[in-house]
Amino acid sequence: MNEFVLKRLKDLMWILFLAALVVGGSRFVYGLGATTNMMDALPWGWWKVFNMIAGAALATSGFVIAAVIYIFDLRQFRSVARLSVLVGFLGYGASLIALAFDVGLPHRGWHPFFMWNPHSFLFEVFWCVSLYWGVTALELLPILSERFPFPKLTHVLHEIMMPFVVLGVTLSTMHHSSLGALFLASPTRLHPLWHSMWIPPEFFISAMGAGLATMVLLILIISWLFNKEFERVVLTRLAAGSAIFLSLYLVIKVVDLTVHNKWNYVFGADKSWESQVFLVEIALQAILPILIFSIPVLRRSKPCLFIGSLAAFLGLVMHRLDVGIVGYFRTAERVYIPNAGEFILSFGLLAGAGLLFFFLIEKFPVLSGIGFGCPEEDGHDSHQQPKVSIWTLQEALALLKGPGTERVLVIALLVIPLANIGLKGQGTSAFQPILSPVYASIQSGDTMRENLRIDANRNGDYVDFGHKKHQEVFQEKYRLGEKETCVKCHHLTLPKDNNTVCRSCHSDMQVPMPMFHADRHEERFKDDDQRASFASFDLDRRKQNFEACMMCHEETMIGLAAYAPKGFDQMAPGFTQAMHGNCMTCHRLEEKDPTDPFSTGNCLGCHRPQPKPAIAAELQPKEPFLVPTKPIRGPVIIPAEKVDPIL
Amino acid sequence: MSKSAEDELPVLDAQGKSKRKSKTKAILTDATKCIGCERCVQGCVEQNDLPQDFPAHFKSNDGLSGARYTSIVEVPGKDPGTSRFVRRQCMHCADPTCVAACLVGALTKSADGPVTYDADKCIGCRYCMLACPFSIPRYEYEKALPYIRKCKMDETCRVAGGAPACTSSCPTGATVFGLREDLITEARRRIDERPELYVDHIWGEHEFGGTSVIYISDSSLGDVLKIPTDKEFAKRAVASLTHESIPHLVHNWVMVTPFQFAGGLAILGTIAFAKRRQRVMAETASGKDEEDES
Numbered sequence: 001m002n003e004f005v006l007k008r009l010k011d012l013m014w015i016l017f018l019a020a021l022v023v024g025g026s027r028f029v030y031g032l033g034a035t036t037n038m039m040d041a042l043p044w045g046w047w048k049v050f051n052m053i054a055g056a057a058l059a060t061s062g063f064v065i066a067a068v069i070y071i072f073d074l075r076q077f078r079s080v081a082r083l084s085v086l087v088g089f090l091g092y093g094a095s096l097i098a099l100a101f102d103v104g105l106p107h108r109g110w111h112p113f114f115m116w117n118p119h120s121f122l123f124e125v126f127w128c129v130s131l132y133w134g135v136t137a138l139e140l141l142p143i144l145s146e147r148f149p150f151p152k153l154t155h156v157l158h159e160i161m162m163p164f165v166v167l168g169v170t171l172s173t174m175h176h177s178s179l180g181a182l183f184l185a186s187p188t189r190l191h192p193l194w195h196s197m198w199i200p201p202e203f204f205i206s207a208m209g210a211g212l213a214t215m216v217l218l219i220l221i222i223s224w225l226f227n228k229e230f231e232r233v234v235l236t237r238l239a240a241g242s243a244i245f246l247s248l249y250l251v252i253k254v255v256d257l258t259v260h261n262k263w264n265y266v267f268g269a270d271k272s273w274e275s276q277v278f279l280v281e282i283a284l285q286a287i288l289p290i291l292i293f294s295i296p297v298l299r300r301s302k303p304c305l306f307i308g309s310l311a312a313f314l315g316l317v318m319h320r321l322d323v324g325i326v327g328y329f330r331t332a333e334r335v336y337i338p339n340a341g342e343f344i345l346s347f348g349l350l351a352g353a354g355l356l357f358f359f360l361i362e363k364f365p366v367l368s369g370i371g372f373g374c375p376e377e378d379g380h381d382s383h384q385q386p387k388v389s390i391w392t393l394q395e396a397l398a399l400l401k402g403p404g405t406e407r408v409l410v411i412a413l414l415v416i417p418l419a420n421i422g423l424k425g426q427g428t429s430a431f432q433p434i435l436s437p438v439y440a441s442i443q444s445g446d447t448m449r450e451n452l453r454i455d456a457n458r459n460g461d462y463v464d465f466g467h468k469k470h471q472e473v474f475q476e477k478y479r480l481g482e483k484e485t486c487v488k489c490h491h492l493t494l495p496k497d498n499n500t501v502c503r504s505c506h507s508d509m510q511v512p513m514p515m516f517h518a519d520r521h522e523e524r525f526k527d528d529d530q531r532a533s534f535a536s537f538d539l540d541r542r543k544q545n546f547e548a549c550m551m552c553h554e555e556t557m558i559g560l561a562a563y564a565p566k567g568f569d570q571m572a573p574g575f576t577q578a579m580h581g582n583c584m585t586c587h588r589l590e591e592k593d594p595t596d597p598f599s600t601g602n603c604l605g606c607h608r609p610q611p612k613p614a615i616a617a618e619l620q621p622k623e624p625f626l627v628p629t630k631p632i633r634g635p636v637i638i639p640a641e642k643v644d645p646i647l
Numbered sequence: 648m649s650k651s652a653e654d655e656l657p658v659l660d661a662q663g664k665s666k667r668k669s670k671t672k673a674i675l676t677d678a679t680k681c682i683g684c685e686r687c688v689q690g691c692v693e694q695n696d697l698p699q700d701f702p703a704h705f706k707s708n709d710g711l712s713g714a715r716y717t718s719i720v721e722v723p724g725k726d727p728g729t730s731r732f733v734r735r736q737c738m739h740c741a742d743p744t745c746v747a748a749c750l751v752g753a754l755t756k757s758a759d760g761p762v763t764y765d766a767d768k769c770i771g772c773r774y775c776m777l778a779c780p781f782s783i784p785r786y787e788y789e790k791a792l793p794y795i796r797k798c799k800m801d802e803t804c805r806v807a808g809g810a811p812a813c814t815s816s817c818p819t820g821a822t823v824f825g826l827r828e829d830l831i832t833e834a835r836r837r838i839d840e841r842p843e844l845y846v847d848h849i850w851g852e853h854e855f856g857g858t859s860v861i862y863i864s865d866s867s868l869g870d871v872l873k874i875p876t877d878k879e880f881a882k883r884a885v886a887s888l889t890h891e892s893i894p895h896l897v898h899n900w901v902m903v904t905p906f907q908f909a910g911g912l913a914i915l916g917t918i919a920f921a922k923r924r925q926r927v928m929a930e931t932a933s934g935k936d937e938e939d940e941s
Contacts, residue, residue, distance in 0.1 A: 033788030039705035040712065040785050043776035071915050073922035104771020104786070104793040111770050115751040119894065122774050123750035124904055166919055170911035174904065184897040185744050185778035187885040188875055195883070200900060260884035331873070332782070334707075508699045510689040576685070603682070 006225045010358065011407065013351035015414045020348020022419035023341045024101050032104065035423075037339045042328055046338035049324030051098035051346050053179055054317045055091055056129065057203070060211025062088020062136055063172035064241075070165040079234055082143060082366045083222075084215055086357065089136040092129065094353040101345060121181040128175030135168035147364050177204040183323055191327040193265050193278045198256045199323070202249060206285065206316060209245030212238050213289055213312030220306050222361070236299050242312060243293035250286040274330070281322055285315025340421045456509055456575045463579075463606045489582055502579070505572035512571035671741075671859060672760035673827035674800070674814060675834055676734050678864035679844065680821035683719050683732035690816030691717050694804050705788040709735050709871075713787035716798040717813055725866040733871050734822055736813070737762060737783045737798035738851060739859035742892035748778035753795075760827065760859045761800040769795055780855055780893060781873045800859075827859055834863045850874050856892030 027035045038045035065084035068074050100106040112126045139161065145154040180203025187195055196202070216238050223230050257263055264270050266278060292298045292308030299305060329335055338346075360366055455462035474485035494500045505515040572578070583606070691697070692715070700714040710718025717736040724731045739762050746754045746762060753768035754775055771793055776784045787793035804811045810824040817823075823830070831852060838845040844865050851858035854874050862868050869876055877889050887896060 028791055031789055031791045032786075032793065033703060033705050033790075037704070038788065040707045040776065040788075041782060043773040043786060067915070071919040071922065073926055104773070105769065106771075108770040111751045111768060115753075115768050117747075117750055117752040119747045119901055120750040120774075121901070122748065122772065126750055162919055162923065163916075166912060166915045169915055170908060173911055174907050177907070178904070181897070181900050182774070182777075184900060185748055185893055186780070187883060187888060187893060187896065188780050188873065188880075189777075189782070192883045197884075197896075262884065510685070510692050511697075511699060513699070574689075 002225055002227055006358075009225075010355065011411055013355050014411045015418055016344065016348040016351040017355060018348075018411070018415040019418040020345045020352070022415070023345045023348070023423065026341070026423055027101050027345070032102075035339075036342050037336060039334060039336065041332035041334045042325065042336040044324055045102070045336060046325075046342045046346055047098045047102035049321055050317065051349065052095045052102075053182075053324055054320035055095040055098075055350075056179060057176065057207035057210055057316055057320060058214045058313065059088045059091025059095075060172070060176065060207045061215040062086075062091075062211075063132075063169050064208050064211055065215070066139065066165050067169045068241075070162060071169065076237070077234060079231060079367070080215065080219065080238075082140075083219070083361075085136055085139045086143075086360060086366055087215070087218065089133070089140055090353040090357050092133045092136065094349045096129070096133065098346060098349050121178045121184070124178045125175050125182065128171045128178065132168055132171040132175065135164050135171065138164050139168065143360070143364050143366060173204060176207045177201060179203055179207075180323075186328070189328055189331045190323070191265075191274050191330055192260075192262055193274055194323045194327040196256050196260060196262075198252060202252055202256070205245055205252065206249040206319060209242050209249055209289075210285070210312050210316035212242035212245065213293075213309040213316075216242065216305060217309035217313055220302065220309070222367075232300070235305060236296075239293040239299050239305060239308065242309075243290050246286045246290050246293070246312065250282070250290065253282070253286070272330075274327070277318075277322060277326060281315060281318045283315075284311045285319050288312075289315070341423060344418060344421070454579060456503075456579070464608070488586065502575065506575040506578040507572075508574050509576055510574040512573050515572040669826070669828055670759050671827040672800070672824065673739075673830050673859040673861060674736070674811070674822060674824050675830040676822040676860070676862050677834075677837065678731045678733050678821070678862060678866075678868060680819045681719070681732040681734065682819055682821070683721065684818065685719050686816045686818055687734060687813035687822060688715065688717055688719065690806075690812035691715075691798075691804065694806065694812035695799070703789065705786075707782075707785075711735055711783065711785055713785050713789070713793070713796045715785075716796065720871050722866070722868070722871050731864060731866060733862070733864070733868055734813075735783075735871070736860060737800065738781050738855075738872075739798075739800055740855055740892065741857040741859065742855075742894050744778045744780060744855075744893040745775035745784060747894035748774045750774065757801070762797075763799065763801055764795060764797065766794050771795070778893075827861075830861060834861060838863060853890045855888060856890070856895060 023035065032038060036045055036047075061084040065077055065081060069077050069081050100109065103109070112123055117123050142154055142157045142161075145157060177200035180199035180201075183190055183195065183199055184197065216235055219230050219235060219238075222228070257266065265272075266275050289308045289312035292304050292311075298308070325336055450466075450468040452465040452467045453462035454465055470489075471486075474482075474488075478485050490500070492500055492505070494504070505513065507513045573581070688710075695716065697716070698714045700712055706712045709720050717734060720733050720735055721730050722733055723729070739760055740756075743754070743756055743762050746756050749769075750772065751768045751770060753765045753770075754762060755765070756762050771786075773786060773795075775795060776782070776786060784795050784797045786795060800811055804813075806812050806815050808815055814822050814824040823833075825833075831849065834849045834852075838847055838849070845863055846865060846867060848867075849861050849863055850868050850872055851861035851874070862872060867876075868874070869879075875883070877886070880886050880888050885896065
């Protein structure tokens with residue numbers, strides 16, 4: 001049973017890890033905007049807060065147990081010494097690799113070593129974490145040196161280990177408090193329930209408590225997976241230690257809330273949904289584990305221990321997410337929910353670390369005190385090495401030849417849908433505009449485009465344009481003999497287009513943009529015989545070349561003649577100027593009374609403030625991005641469901 | 648147009664530059680004069696040669712983005728049904744949190760006011776975005792290798808007259824550039840002259856240790872500028888931020904670090920050494936029994 005679970009667990013880890021590589025690769029091709037839900041208002045997302053900040057806290061066991069064993073000389077914990085250091089090493093490694101995907105310019109990761117800003121808490125975190133990671137690697141060296149016969153090196157390493165343990169523990173105490181101190185910088189943005197001047201010690205102490213609980217959880221899982229019994233006394237002592245730290249954390253938190261007069265945010269007048277989150281968090285993180293870990297009867301029962309340590313684990317993750325992400329929601333007026341790709345990369349990297357973890361505990365004397373992986377100590381178990389491993393090339397080849405082939409194939413095939421989920425709807429193209437700047441409100445039943453809304457900067461303050469009203473006026477004028485009617489606004493209609501969107505030329509709010517795109521013509525006539533008749537579209541786009549355009553466009557391009565005196569070397573003005581020009585050209589001439597509140601001389605005549613949708617609109621999922629099949633003209637406009645863009 | 652704006656500030660152009668103590672430059676924005684034409688945005692775009700802006704899920708509603716260093720935000724005015732326009736830009740704090748936060752020192756505060764950004768140092772960690780109390784720095788999420796983008800206010804965006812492109816393109820003089828001391832005096836003068844119109848408060852004068860971009864208005868700008876009132880500061884248990892900066896507030900924790908390192912090494916080292924010595928002595932006394940047990 002357990003071997004079956006272990007096998008499937010490893011399969012799942014491989015699938016996650018390989019999918020994470022695909023998703024991670026897409027981040028470097030398409031950028032953070034395309035692959036994640038991070039935003040300007042909430043710049044720190046899942047990778048940083050979950051993988052780095054919560055991950056570092058959960059890997060605390062490495063330094064706590066090292067301190068207990070090597071510094072305070074409590075030898076009864078020796079059986080879990082290497083396990084805890086290994087958890088520290090792999091946990092920090094996975095966090096740092098996740099950070100490499102999260103940081104914008106990871107190839108500059110060496111900058112903080114040479115460009116100093118000692119005032120920055122992040123600088124301190126960076127130095128301590130990278131140094132501490134090096135120290136854990138060094139602490140793990142004896143495992144390698146014992147596996148391969150280097151008795152001398154083993155002896156030397158054991159002798160010199162002490163100073164490095166002291167250094168590692170000191171660095172840990174520093175960076176755990178500094179990870180909390182990062183959030184001292186947001187006294188006005190972070191919710192008062194989570195911001196406090198006491199964050200550094202709170203982070204440090206809760207990390208130690210949760211780190212020990214994570215260790216308990218891990219030992220329980222390993223002993224179940226590998227059918228091993230651990231010394232019960234080690235588990236109960238770890239749990240007791242965790243309870244001490246968690247109680248200390250709870251006391252600090254309660255005193256903090258009392259001293260800083262913040263109970264009103266939990267129960268009082270300023271109660272909000274954050275209060276509920278906070279109460280759940282405190283219950284999971286501190287109250288439940290303390291109850292279980294401090295009552296001896298409960299502490300000795302395995303299921304209770306499992307529940308308690310799991311609660312402490314989840315509670316700590318929740319606390320870090322609350323401080324790093326959720327606490328900012330209110331002031332940012334936005335909600336951040338990581339997308340599938342972020343989850344897959346995050347858990348995939350952890351799965352990779354987990355695979356390495358299983359490899360090391362199966363092949364190296366990590367758990368020498370308990371037995372397995374260490375032939376001289378457990379005679380009857382040493383030949384029962386798990387047969388499910390595909391660690392080396394020979395094993396992989398043997399699996400391919402033998403009955404394991406289908407397993408490898410299944411893993412490879414299952415990666416594809418998972419990676420696809422991670423990339424779905426995004427990560428496959430650069431950004432495209434979401435909404436047309438001119439649209440008709442379908443919501444109010446306007447399918448005939450009787451009233452158009454012009455809102456290019458999408459702030460919700462649209463200008464109402466009576467399309468039907470203008471049509472009627474121009475119909476009347478047409479009967480009276482005026483020839484230019486629709487053309488007045490729809491002054492350019494590209495071939496095979498009913499009415500070309502304003503945005504294809506006036507593609508920016510303020511900046512004039514070029515309106516003739518030689519490359520798009522090239523693309524369009526790539527395989528056309530006609531192309532021979534004009535040497536290249538990279539014409540000098542001046543008046544005299546206008547004839548070349550007219551060769552094709554004379555009949556199809558309504559309103560083109562208006563451009564004859566100008567040529568195409570001009571830039572199309574920004575959207576604001578174009579729209580103002582469109583209205584003003586006629587209305588200024590017709591205006592009789594400039595003091596009329598609805599005259600064109602009065603901004604509020606057209607720009608009437610519209611009722612703003614509440615924050616609820618922000619909570620809605622973002623519009624899907626559309627992949628342009630063949631960009632022929634202008635940026636592709638993506639129709640949102642509610643509006644009918646004019647194409 | 649910009650000339651008329653500067654004419655309103657006799658203290659600015661005229662004599663007396665030698666008497667001045669501080670050479671800190673600043674921008675004063677008067678929300679009552681802004682008509683929301685976005686000429687400042689246009690001027691900034693042209694001067695800095697900014698790329699095309701487009702809406703995306705990662706951009707905020709305030710109009711600032713990786714391609715826009717300044718923007719106009721419409722807020723409800725004093726009377727119902729009216730509205731005021733507020734220009735958003737980097738506040739160029741006197742003691743900026745972003746400068747203290749940046750781990751590689753890519754952001755620096757220059758002596759004459761602007762907070763400048765060195766793209767060659769940046770590693771793209773976005774801590775400045777998290778640390779900025781005004782949520783100003785923006786990120787080029789659309790790029791595979793993104794940089795931080797924000798208002799510069801340095802020499803590169805100053806046009807012929809010496810003022811930045813944004814203030815020199817303002818048609819109504821709602822936003823003006825000058826020495827900070829002069830602008831504070833001018834803002835105070837305007838408030839005193841028409842106390843019935845203005846709110847008696849200069850946003851950015853003292854909050855967060857003072858900023859180089861200051862605002863006056865006839866309705867509260869606290870919400871849009873993200874500057875809490877004194878009461879709100881006190882409620883969040885950080886009352887001192889009404890006059891001091893965030894780096895100053897957390898300075899004690901920064902100072903703790905070296906002591907933490909030295910103290911940690913000393914204490915832990917002593918304990919480790921003592922315990923080890925104790926164990927070695929115990930082992931030599933009782934033979935090698937313990938080694939087998941462990």
